[in-house]
Amino acid sequence: MQLSLRSWIEEVQNLGELKHVSGAHWDLEIGAIVDLLMEKAGNPAVLFDRIPGYKPGYRVLGNVLTSPARVALSGGLDPAISKIELVKAWQAINASTKLIPPQTVATGPVKECLQIEGQVDLNQFPAPRWHEEDGGQFVGTGSFVVMKDPDSGWVNGGTYRVQLHDERTLTVMITRGKHGDVIMRKYWERGQTCPVAISFGHHPLFLMVGGLGIPHEQSEYDYIGGLRDEPVQVVAGEITGLPVPAEAELVVEGEIPPDERHQEGPFGEWTGYYASGEGDQPVVHVKSVMHRPDPINLGILPGKPPNDNTYYRNYLQSALLWAQLEKAGMPGIQGVWAHESGGGRMMMTISIKQQYPGHSKQTGLVAAACRAGSYINHLTVVVDDDIDPTNADEVIWAIASRVDPREDVEILKRMWASPLDPMSYPPDIRAFNARMVIDACRPWERLGSFPPVARASAELRSRVAAKFGLDGLRGAPCS
Numbered sequence: 001m002q003l004s005l006r007s008w009i010e011e012v013q014n015l016g017e018l019k020h021v022s023g024a025h026w027d028l029e030i031g032a033i034v035d036l037l038m039e040k041a042g043n044p045a046v047l048f049d050r051i052p053g054y055k056p057g058y059r060v061l062g063n064v065l066t067s068p069a070r071v072a073l074s075g076g077l078d079p080a081i082s083k084i085e086l087v088k089a090w091q092a093i094n095a096s097t098k099l100i101p102p103q104t105v106a107t108g109p110v111k112e113c114l115q116i117e118g119q120v121d122l123n124q125f126p127a128p129r130w131h132e133e134d135g136g137q138f139v140g141t142g143s144f145v146v147m148k149d150p151d152s153g154w155v156n157g158g159t160y161r162v163q164l165h166d167e168r169t170l171t172v173m174i175t176r177g178k179h180g181d182v183i184m185r186k187y188w189e190r191g192q193t194c195p196v197a198i199s200f201g202h203h204p205l206f207l208m209v210g211g212l213g214i215p216h217e218q219s220e221y222d223y224i225g226g227l228r229d230e231p232v233q234v235v236a237g238e239i240t241g242l243p244v245p246a247e248a249e250l251v252v253e254g255e256i257p258p259d260e261r262h263q264e265g266p267f268g269e270w271t272g273y274y275a276s277g278e279g280d281q282p283v284v285h286v287k288s289v290m291h292r293p294d295p296i297n298l299g300i301l302p303g304k305p306p307n308d309n310t311y312y313r314n315y316l317q318s319a320l321l322w323a324q325l326e327k328a329g330m331p332g333i334q335g336v337w338a339h340e341s342g343g344g345r346m347m348m349t350i351s352i353k354q355q356y357p358g359h360s361k362q363t364g365l366v367a368a369a370c371r372a373g374s375y376i377n378h379l380t381v382v383v384d385d386d387i388d389p390t391n392a393d394e395v396i397w398a399i400a401s402r403v404d405p406r407e408d409v410e411i412l413k414r415m416w417a418s419p420l421d422p423m424s425y426p427p428d429i430r431a432f433n434a435r436m437v438i439d440a441c442r443p444w445e446r447l448g449s450f451p452p453v454a455r456a457s458a459e460l461r462s463r464v465a466a467k468f469g470l471d472g473l474r475g476a477p478c479s
Contacts, residue, residue: 002233003203004247005296009061011073012045019044025052026137031130034062034301038308042067051126057294060126064142064204064300065312074204076228083390084335090319093227099218100225102232108246111235115289120168122286125200125250126297127164131268135278138267139164142298144199144206145172146242147183150190155243156183157220159211162198163264170284171264172256173276175418176431179216184282188258195240196256196284201249201296212316213371239287250295254286269420270302270309270343271376276419306340313344321348321372328370330363331355337389346378349389352441360441361410368412368437376421381438386453398440408439
């Protein structure tokens, strides 16, 4: 079955997790509705129609991935599984997934309507002003930005914010060092414009994988094909020839010149701040638009965590970090969690079964430095296997009761950050941050003598709960 946003919406409707809203204005009202719904996980996704100033049927989907069920469904998993089971499932997928290249087809729904050069009019398509302090309309928040490496032919798809400036002009904000930035600069170093295609409406799996940070020179299309065990169907762009999802709702093609910038932002980002402010960003001159007759823009609203970025990212980021820790030789990993309130990146917790002296601190240092755990990470915590890493109360208890600040806290400096990070430095480039690694495990030398936990045993809790019908009221143990 091919990946389309419409099939996803139908599945979510069948789950009872979709709400239709008519008449919400693109200027702040759509953003405020999504902001309200994001405060609690499990609130429904929202399909906005009859947006003032736009044709009926030109829609925006919001509050997309703010429930575990919708995250699981997007990856083809059982929507009823628990948080840690979902992380384990993604980790198993990462460990076993083969790469399946995309299949190029002659045409697809995305090519039903076509605008070329002078026909291009981006103002037709809903582009919300999401937050009150935003510097304009952002048509791309859940976008999938496609580029091709001029040397190797590697096709990369990344998730970057895209601001609308006029009917043929966009800007794209890509953090230095991201794959899209690396490819773009290769063209610029040759004095060439960088060809680009941007999808604004697609199955959420493209967004999720595009923001995941898979290995260099590995295509997101190949990765998604492996996840789904069938090739992604793509069509060639009319101008660039770049492959874009055949089932997409709305795709633009254009070029990014090396020496042209436009004032972009500010924009409320997933860290919860307008940290990157307003500044010069690369310009996209749009040369073609391909779309369905009634396109749906995939709107992923960032903001104060937890938000639509962090609700899905914690599962995928946790699974990717888990896999990279094991590949680095770290044994005894019991669970990994990229906390929603930390933006899915800024706070990581790893649960381990200690196996040798220094094991816990070593695990924390590796987690803070490997690719999946390094970008904008502020706090890495390692806990024992009796602590559920997804449970913030248990993690805080471990920090409060098992940490000796003299021995168990390490500060790392000049680590990979971004202007999106409010604590990044130095002021002129905002490229680095410092981070803390906390070993919140019981001291190795006191494992046999550390005070026992004052709680009923798992066997007693299970027996009493079953006897008195309390199974639905019990917290699930970490496993």
